[in-house]
Amino acid sequence: CGSKENEPEPKLYDRMGGLKGVEGFVDVLMANVAAETNTSNSSMLRTHTPLLTDADVPARLARLRNNFINQMGEATGGPLKYTGMTMLSAHKGMMITEKEWSVWRQAADASMATNNIGAKERAELAKILDDMKDATVGH
Numbered sequence: 001c002g003s004k005e006n007e008p009e010p011k012l013y014d015r016m017g018g019l020k021g022v023e024g025f026v027d028v029l030m031a032n033v034a035a036e037t038n039t040s041n042s043s044m045l046r047t048h049t050p051l052l053t054d055a056d057v058p059a060r061l062a063r064l065r066n067n068f069i070n071q072m073g074e075a076t077g078g079p080l081k082y083t084g085m086t087m088l089s090a091h092k093g094m095m096i097t098e099k100e101w102s103v104w105r106q107a108a109d110a111s112m113a114t115n116n117i118g119a120k121e122r123a124e125l126a127k128i129l130d131d132m133k134d135a136t137v138g139h
């Protein structure tokens with residue numbers, strides 16, 4: 001009794017707080033990116049202009065949020081299923097730069113901090129994002 005050694009660790013999804021946790025992470029990340037694109041010398045405005053100039057921005061943002069939540073929910077081991085584009089096709093043609101990537105990643109790190117995600121969980125989530133870098137940057 002008392003030993004937890006043989007108990008499987010709960011999935012990252014559950015350790016992040018399940019659906020509410022994933023939604024919190026995505027919503028604050030999107031808010032951080034939106035705040036960044038509001039500045040005149042924004043690093044991410046170039047890539048986000050097509051989205052921001054769409055006649056139906058709310059629908060476009062809602063679709064992005066939904067896809068992003070499903071993608072993170074699936075990647076963290078939760079019951080969600082991502083049905084959006086591959087990371088390569090989603091970002092193809094944007095020619096995302098290292099600088100843009102690092103600003104986006106800082107927005108993600110800031111969201112993890114705002115959501116009080118634990119240090120271990122932050123590292124695991126960061127790895128999930130960093131593993132997607134090659135498919136996202138420079139295409």
Ligand code: HEM
Pocket residue numbers: 044047048050051060061063064067068071083084085086090091096100101104128129130132133136
């Ligand atoms: C690991 C990092 C990233 C992840 C997981 C991610 C995830 C996604 C997802 C799930 C979509 C929607 C795909 C679909 O509609 O089927 C998307 C689209 C998009 N992403 Fe990313 N992304 C990442 C990095 C970036 C970076 C660094 C930028 C720009 C600096 C960026 C800009 C965009 C833009 C502008 C769209 C298009 C939205 C639209 O057209 O409605 N992404 N991304």
